[in-house]
Amino acid sequence: MKLNLDSLDRRRFLRGAGVALALPVFGSAAKLDAGAVSQVAESAGLDADASRKVKRLGCFYFPDGVPMPLAEDPAYQDWSWFPHGNGSDFRYTKCMEVFEPLRDQITVLSGFSHPEVRQVHGHSNADQFLTAAATGSDGPYKNSISLDQVYANHVGDQTRFSSLVLSTDGGTGTPRGTHTMSFTRTGRAIPAEHRPKRVFDMLFVKQDADAARRLALSKSALDELLADANRLRRDLGGDDRERLDEYLDSVRQAEKRVEKAKLWVNTPLPKVEVNDLDLEVSPEDPQRYVQTMFELIYLAFRTDSTRVATYQIGRENAFGISDRLARAVGFNLAHALSHETKQPGGWERFSTYCGFLNREFCRFVTRLHETPEPAGQGTMLDNTLLLFGSASSAFHLSQNYPVILAGGKAMGFKHGQYVNYAGAGAVGGSWDGKPEPWMKEPEKEDEPLTKVFVTMLQQLGLETESFADRTGGLSELV
Structure with a gap:
């Protein structure tokens, strides 16, 4: 029997899941008193003391x-x-000198990549940066759960939002050309939000006083949909059942969000001051736009609205509005800069653009470093682990990812170092028109980036020895 999703009550699904997937915002644990925190945590089956260890x-x-x-x-x-x-004996270049004041708060990594995609064109690789999946360059496409969602599944019940997923281009994009870094446990792309005002309203603006009734309606509709699906499932073959189960995974996730939202329906929203925040800004004003997106993540973290966030600053392969971010530093298209390094001043222009991205990330790191931890001791940066990087390095090369790890000192991370596994002979140089670097056999094998991911998850509090079926961590980080 062929799977026919129209056998489900589609109108009921749209009525139920549609409401459930666009829930109004009800508040943040950061503004609750101790009794309210305990009540919400107990209702969710959580340890109230653990919920305050951010x-x-x-x-x-x-x-x-x-x-x-x-x-x-x-x-x-x-x-x-x-x-x-x-090691600790290294010098930043002009491209990276913005990080010098934060030297003891960050670690630069070289010589790491995901083994399954090292010989895939660099413009096809953003999809797997946080998943390590063998997404390939063409043919059948399948992804797996991303690093952020592994942690969100662990800690997301403790905040109003399990995670915040942002990008400059918004939505999901296309396979191997995604606009999002985040993927569910079934490998489904999670749509990213790109409109600052919508993000702000979602986090901090109460939308209506009818939330409880809408939640009840959503829960009832989802229950009916799952009952319909279970009846249909009995008549399906094995392959169709698998397809239906994957389809319904998003429905079950919506059901969990409804149940979670019911715990927060009467909780006051956090209040934030945003005097200098332009919520109507777009990527046509690239510097202010990128700064605003980072600031929204900062506010979400500071109010404990979420403890997990991703931001895909740009899409690979020169498509989308994010390619115009280079206009922040006086150039036209960002991707073109990587092709023009043979021209006089080409390296400086490309480096200037990368320096702009470094500067905005550094501004965000500094903001966290200068903010006392609302939930405990030290600074917000001490309790926030940040990964900043790309899945390609030298001209479309899917090896030797440029990666920075920042923060997390309260989790045991040690910084002020350059962990350089690439050595002095790393591939580089301008493209000479001959076969591109990604097409050649690597002269030196990178270390799996999953080693970094395993250590990150361990220090974040997960008991794990592996990520994406690869075991082992990286001792240099802690």
């Missing part, structure tokens, strides 16, 4: 790789993205 995760992606002039190139000293040196 550990946050933020992941950020930029496309198009980074400038990597060869050592004999005069541009190497100033405009290379990767520092010069190793």
Whole structure:
């Protein structure tokens, strides 16, 4: 029997799941008194004391790789993205010098990538940056759960929103050209929000006084839909059952969100001051737009509205409005800069654009570093672990990912180092028109980036020894 989803009550699904997937906002644990925190935590089956031990995760992606002039190139000293040196004895270039004041708060990583996609074109790789899945360059497509959602599944019940998923382009994009970094446990892309005002309203603006009735309606409609599906499932074959189960996974997730929202329906919303925040800004004003997106994540973290956030700053392969972010520093299209490094001043221009991205990420890290921890001791950065990087390095090369790890000192992370597994012979240089670097066999195998992910999850509080079926962590980080 062929799977016919029209056998389900589609109108009831749209009425129920549609409401459930667009729930109004009801508040944040950060503003609850101790009794309210205990009540919400107890209702959710959580330890109230554990719910106040805040550990946050933020992941950020930029496309198009980074400038990597060869050592004999005069541009190497100033405009290379990767520092010069190793361990604690290293020097930032002009591309990276913005991080110098935060030297003891960050670690730069070199020589790491995901083994399953090292010989895939770099513009196809954003999808797997947080999943390590073998998404490939063409043919059948299947992804797996992303790092942020692994942690969100662990800690998401403790906040109003399990995670905040943002991007400059918005939505999901296409397979191998996604606009989102986040994927569910079944590998389904989670749509990213790109409109600052919508993000702000979702987090901090009460939409109506009819929330309880809408929640009850959503729960009833979802129950009816699942009953319909269970009746249909009895008549399906094995393959169709698998397809139906995958389809209904999102419905079950919506059901969980309804149940969770019922715990928060009478909780006051957090109040924030946003005097300088332009919520109507768009990527046509790229610097203010990127700053606003980072600020929204900061506010979400500070009010404990969520403890997990991702922001895909740009889409790979030169499509979408994010390619115009280079206009923040006087250039036209960001992707073109990676192709023009053979031209006079090409490395400097590409490095200047990457320096802009570094500067905005650094501004966000500094903001967290200068904010006392609302839920305990130290600063927000001490309790926030940040991953910033790309899934390609030298001209479409899906190896030696440029990666920065910041924060998390209260979780045991040690910084002020350059963990350089690539060594002095890392691939780089301008494209000479011959086969691109990604098409060649690597001269030196990278370390699996999953080692970094395993250590991150362990220090965030998960008992795990593996990620994406690869075991082992990275001892240099803790």
